[in-house]
Structure formats: C-alpha cells, structure tokens
Amino acid sequence: MARRGRxxxxxxxxxxxxxxxxxxxxxxxxxxxxxxxxxxxxxxxxALRGPDDPETGLPAGVSLDIDEGDFVAVMGSSxxxxxxxxxxxxxxxxxxxxxxxxxGIDVGHLDEQxxxxxxxxxxxxxxxxxxxxxxxxxxxxxxxxLAYAGVKAAERRKRALAALSLVGLSERSGHKPNELxxxxxxxxxxxxxxxxxxxxxxxDEPTGNLDSxxxxxxxxxxxxxxxxxxxxxxxxxxxxxxxxxKRVLRLVDGKVISDVRQGPVAGPPPVLAAQxxxxxxxxxxxxxxx
Amino acid sequence: xxxxxxxxxxxxxxxxxxxxxxxTMLGVLIGVASVILLLAVGNGSSAAVKNxxxxxxxxxxxxxxxxxxxxSRSAATTKKLTVADAxxxxxxxxxxxxxxxxxVVSTSATAIYGxxxxxxxxxxxxxxxxxxxxxxxxxxxxxxxxxDVLNARKVAVIGSTTATQLFDTDDPVGKxxxxxxxxxxxxxVLQTKGGSTGFSDPDDVVIAPLPTVQNAFTGFSSxxxxxxxxxxxxxxxxxxxxxxxxxxxxxxxxxxxxLDFRVSNQASLLTARESTTKTFTVLLGAxxxxxxxxxxxxxxxxxxxxxxxxxxxxxxxxxxxxxKAVILGQFLTESTLxxxxxxxxxxxxxxIGSHFKVVGxxxxxxxxxxxGAFAIAVAIGLxxxxxxxxxxxxxxxIDALRHE
Ligand SMILES: Nc1ncnc2c1ncn2[C@@H]1O[C@H](COP(=O)(O)OP(=O)(O)OP(=O)(O)O)[C@@H](O)[C@H]1O
Ligand SMILES: [Mg+2]
Numbered sequence: 245m246a247r248r249g250r251x252x253x254x255x256x257x258x259x260x261x262x263x264x265x266x267x268x269x270x271x272x273x274x275x276x277x278x279x280x281x282x283x284x285x286x287x288x289x290x291a292l293r294g295p296d297d298p299e300t301g302l303p304a305g306v307s308l309d310i311d312e313g314d315f316v317a318v319m320g321s322s323x324x325x326x327x328x329x330x331x332x333x334x335x336x337x338x339x340x341x342x343x344x345x346x347x348g349i350d351v352g353h354l355d356e357q358x359x360x361x362x363x364x365x366x367x368x369x370x371x372x373x374x375x376x377x378x379x380x381x382x383x384x385x386x387x388x389x390l391a392y393a394g395v396k397a398a399e400r401r402k403r404a405l406a407a408l409s410l411v412g413l414s415e416r417s418g419h420k421p422n423e424l425x426x427x428x429x430x431x432x433x434x435x436x437x438x439x440x441x442x443x444x445x446x447x448d449e450p451t452g453n454l455d456s457x458x459x460x461x462x463x464x465x466x467x468x469x470x471x472x473x474x475x476x477x478x479x480x481x482x483x484x485x486x487x488x489x490k491r492v493l494r495l496v497d498g499k500v501i502s503d504v505r506q507g508p509v510a511g512p513p514p515v516l517a518a519q520x521x522x523x524x525x526x527x528x529x530x531x532x533x534x
Numbered sequence: 535x536x537x538x539x540x541x542x543x544x545x546x547x548x549x550x551x552x553x554x555x556x557x558t559m560l561g562v563l564i565g566v567a568s569v570i571l572l573l574a575v576g577n578g579s580s581a582a583v584k585n586x587x588x589x590x591x592x593x594x595x596x597x598x599x600x601x602x603x604x605x606s607r608s609a610a611t612t613k614k615l616t617v618a619d620a621x622x623x624x625x626x627x628x629x630x631x632x633x634x635x636x637x638v639v640s641t642s643a644t645a646i647y648g649x650x651x652x653x654x655x656x657x658x659x660x661x662x663x664x665x666x667x668x669x670x671x672x673x674x675x676x677x678x679x680x681x682d683v684l685n686a687r688k689v690a691v692i693g694s695t696t697a698t699q700l701f702d703t704d705d706p707v708g709k710x711x712x713x714x715x716x717x718x719x720x721x722x723v724l725q726t727k728g729g730s731t732g733f734s735d736p737d738d739v740v741i742a743p744l745p746t747v748q749n750a751f752t753g754f755s756s757x758x759x760x761x762x763x764x765x766x767x768x769x770x771x772x773x774x775x776x777x778x779x780x781x782x783x784x785x786x787x788x789x790x791x792x793l794d795f796r797v798s799n800q801a802s803l804l805t806a807r808e809s810t811t812k813t814f815t816v817l818l819g820a821x822x823x824x825x826x827x828x829x830x831x832x833x834x835x836x837x838x839x840x841x842x843x844x845x846x847x848x849x850x851x852x853x854x855x856x857x858k859a860v861i862l863g864q865f866l867t868e869s870t871l872x873x874x875x876x877x878x879x880x881x882x883x884x885x886i887g888s889h890f891k892v893v894g895x896x897x898x899x900x901x902x903x904x905x906g907a908f909a910i911a912v913a914i915g916l917x918x919x920x921x922x923x924x925x926x927x928x929x930x931x932i933d934a935l936r937h938e
Contacts, residue, residue, distance in 0.1 A: 337930060356857070360858070363853060364854065364855020369854075378550070389855055
C-alpha cells in the first residue's frame, strides 16, 4: 500500500483536509497553544511545550486539530508527553496553559458536573494499564459507564453483553479482573470504552501489553469503530499499530515533530480498507470463475 | 442518578470486601453493645440497692450488743441487750422520737412439715412491731398479735421462700409445722421482699412471738437485737441519740466512747452503699465510653484505609464519568450501612445481653444509653466515611488514578 501524506508541523495554521475528499471534515478536537508543566522553578518539567516562541524563548505550546472521523496514532519515545496529551484530551487532566475545544466548546470553562458528563457521554478512554475496577465482574465493569449515564438495568445489561461479545468475551462476563488474562482485561477495557457509543475513542497504548494475536483483535475492533465514524486517537510505540491509523503524529520532548497522513479522513482506516479491497477482488475472482 | 442505584454500588462495594466490612461492623457492634450492657449493669446494681433501702424502711434503727465502731471493746463491762432495755426504750417520756420497739432473738432450727424437712435461713422471735419496723408485709393470713406474745402462743409467720420450700403450692396458713421439735401453727405468709443483694435471702425466715422462741430455743437471758422505729425518717438522728442515752442509763455506762452496744441506721448504711454503686456505674460507664471510642477509632481507621486504598478506583469511576455526588453518595451509603448495621446489631446484642444476670446483678437498660450509643456510632461512621471520600472525590481523575 502506498503511503500518501504530508508532513505538517504544529504551530502552522490548521487547514481543512481538502485534498483527501470532497466533504469538508469538521474538527472535533482543537487544541491551541497548549502547554503542561509539572513541578516548580528549576525542577519544572515541560511535558508538553511545543516549539519555543521566537520572541520570548518560552514554550509556545502545542496546537493541533483533529477532524471528526479521523484515526490518529501518536508516537514518540518514552517520556515525550504522549500520555500527558491524551489525559488532557480525555478531560482527565487540565493543561497549564492554552485552550482545548471539544466540539467547539472550551473544556476549561466547564465545571465538575459538566466535565463528568463529557467524560461519560463523549469520550471512551482506554488506559495503558487497563484500570479495571478491582473485584468487579467484567459485565459490571462494562455496565459502569451506562450506570453513570442513568441507563436502566435491563437495557444496561443488554448493551454491556453486546459490547462484551463484540470483543469476544461473552463467555467471561462473570469473571473478575484477577480471573482474566492481560489480553482479556484489555478487551474488557475496550468494551467498557465503547459501550456508551462515544463519538471519540482515546486509547493510551491499548496493545502495549498484548501479544501480536490479541493486538490484531483489538485493532480490528478499533478499525471497525473508526469505520463507523468514531474519531480515534491512539498512542503506540509500534509501527504495525501505527499502520492502522489515517494520520500519525510524532512527539519528541513535548513537541510535535512530524504529522503524516496515511489515509483519507472519510472512509475506513487504511488496513481495513485494504482488507476490504482484497476481499472485493477475491470475490470478483471467485465470481469470474463461476 | 437514582438513589437505589447508589445503594447498589454501596452494597457492591461492601460485598467486594466482605471480611473487612464484617470486622468494621463487629467493632461498632462491640462498642455499642458494651456501652448499653455496662451501663445497664451499673444501673441495675444501684436499682437493687435502692430497692433494698425502701424494703428495709427508712426510719428503722438497729441496736445490737457489742462495742460501737472505734470504741474499745472491754469484755468485763459488756452487758447483753435484754427485754428490759427494750422496755426502757419504749418509754415515750425518755425517748419521744421512738415510735415502736421490737426486741429480736434469732436462732436456727429445722422445720418439718409432713415428710419435708427444711432449715430456714433464720428463726426470729419478736414483737408484732417488728413487722412494721422491718417493712414486712403480710401476703396471706395475718401477723401474730400482741395477745399471742403475751400468751407465748406457738404461732409463726413465715417468709415466702420458706413457704415454697416447706409447702410447695399448698396454702401454709393454718398448717402445723414442727420447728426444732416444737409444733407451731403457721398464721401468715409474708410478701416476697426480694432484692437479695447477694447476702442472705430476706424471704427465708420464720418469725414467732418472742417468749415462744425464748422458751423453746434461746432462753430468757438476752436478745440479739432491738429493732427501733423512729417516728419519722427525719427524726432517726434524734432517736439514735435517745437510744444511746437510755441504754447508757440501763447499762450504767458513763463514757460515751466506751459503749457495749451499737446503734446502726440501716438507711444511712445503705445510702453509703448506694453511693458506692454510683461510683461503680460511673466507672463502668467510663469503660464503656472507652470501648465505644475504640470502636469509633476502628471505624475511622477502616474508613480511611478503605477510601485511601480505593482512591484509584475512585479515579477510574471518575474517568468513566461518575459525578462527584454519586461517588460521595456511594461511600457515604457504604459507611452508613456499616455503622447503622453494626450499631443496630450492637443494640440488639446489648438488649439481649441485658436479659441475663451479670455477676448476680439484673441489668436495667438505660434507654438514653441505647439512643446515645447508636447515634454516636452512626455519627462517627458517617463523618469518617465521608471526610476521606470527599477528599478522594475532589481529586482530578488523573491524580486519583496516579495514587499509589
Ligand atoms: N505527575 C507528574 N509529575 C511530574 N512529572 C510528570 C508527571 N506526569 C508526567 N510527568 C513527566 O512528564 C513527561 C511526559 O510524561 P508522559 O507520561 O506524558 O510520557 P509518555 O510519552 O506517555 O511516556 P511513555 O511512552 O513511557 O508512556 C515525563 O518526563 C514525565 O516524567
Ligand atoms: Mg504513557
């Protein structure tokens, strides 16, 4: 598969991706001059800094737009600020400076109550370390976001079971986290993130702890979700995983150093698209023989 | 969020840590139950003492022979109490504050009725005035009369314990018993006084006219005690000094520090004992309060540990979109359930326990101690459950998740 795309540096004015399709994609995530610093004084760590401001020499912050329906892979070495960025996108953390607009709404102006609504309704978050609730069955885990959304018990159960069967775990619905393998736990976490059908799926190294087979399974699910129009942002260290994305960002020391587009925002993600094409071709072949 | 969804989260949280939940509840239970029970025991013992004070009569005085407290005992000058002493005390001109006088001899003898033989706690010989002074009331039949005393009739009034021992369910009145070989006709049965404070049973007694008992058992030389009734509870002190001066006269004594008899005011003795039991109650209450405090510290500790340990879980729940109020509600409900269930069981255990005699004392539950212990336990549980939960629920999700 030929890689198409262009490098784009952060800080440049965000232009709509007109070259990839006729429809004008809408940015669902807009971050503007975002910085995140830990600690004070000399010990300050700028986890997110962006390029330095040419005039003041201070960090100018990261600016970035992510379109609705896009599938973005964030790569970078350890400590480059990937998780920091993801936590801010997931409304789990707040930036030191800069703005984060989600669906055009400035998240910084939301109160606790509204933030919990955003986390519950708009965002599905998959953690690097699963983060399942201990001593709670897989089914109850997956039901949790629905319960907080106020969904009735019967409906909740139905949807949670559907999500579990999507990740191939309907047999394990009664198991507690300590009775599940690492890959199964990760899949429970995926089911929990997608059960509310959020418009945005944020995954922090969802395959970091998985073997190649489980990785493929999880990626297939994520590909499928993106194909149905969900925006996906995914952190990974592995090129095989990044191949699934339509756009790849590389972070170094809190700066975006490259931004490569691998596929159009509209339509299925590249790997899935290739599979579909193959299948279609095979179908034609078979059809031709008959 | 529906309330009972929160309740389900809370029950789920408790069920996830069954042993710890049970231990916390046990801590509260022990605290509450011990407060209720220990205070009930203290209260019960002072109630028993109060009971025996009223059963003795507050204006009765007992004169017995022997040196008074602190007085030096000199065998040579000791003169026994006699019926003559009693007669001297009964003289209203010498002792205006004395209402009645009853000399008492006591002995012990075996009573036989049919083929039942039983030795009552004591056999007393006295005058009819004894009954009023000692606050003995008749249940069946009648007291013996002054006429019976004058004629030294062989009649007897028996206590309720003696009656059951000898006659079981039969009516003793009119029956004849043999007391140390002498036949006596039972003319009356006394009401049960109860209130045995661990000493002899006041209902295990046979009371007969003084001369009859003297004739049959003790001889006429002396009496064991003289029971004196003052005209009222307020005049007992005057009556006491009148007794002293009259008896000093009859015993020809001059030195009030060297008496050969002793006048004791039963009521004041018992008042002293009541104050001892009050101290006892206070002491028990203090022990109980400490155990409630320890129970409370137990809840506090476990709540702090529970919430701190579950900070990550709180972070996960917040990341999934749990509003702060729901998380607070869950933890508050958990600690409410724990402390209410624990305190409720503690009340039950305390109330059940108070039905059993504890070292001879029938516990009497103080209602306010039940309410107080329950309320304190629940309040401690709520406060120390909500405080750390509030702290954790106020964290940013990422900070809660990073919590080790
Ligand atoms: N709570 C914190 N306090 C102080 N420094 C922090 C904190 N969280 C992150 N950092 C620092 O911020 C920088 C970026 O961390 P981040 O977790 O975003 O890295 P990452 O790119 O996700 O790395 P990895 O690939 O190892 O997960 C690191 O240098 C880290 O030490
Ligand atoms: Mg990370």
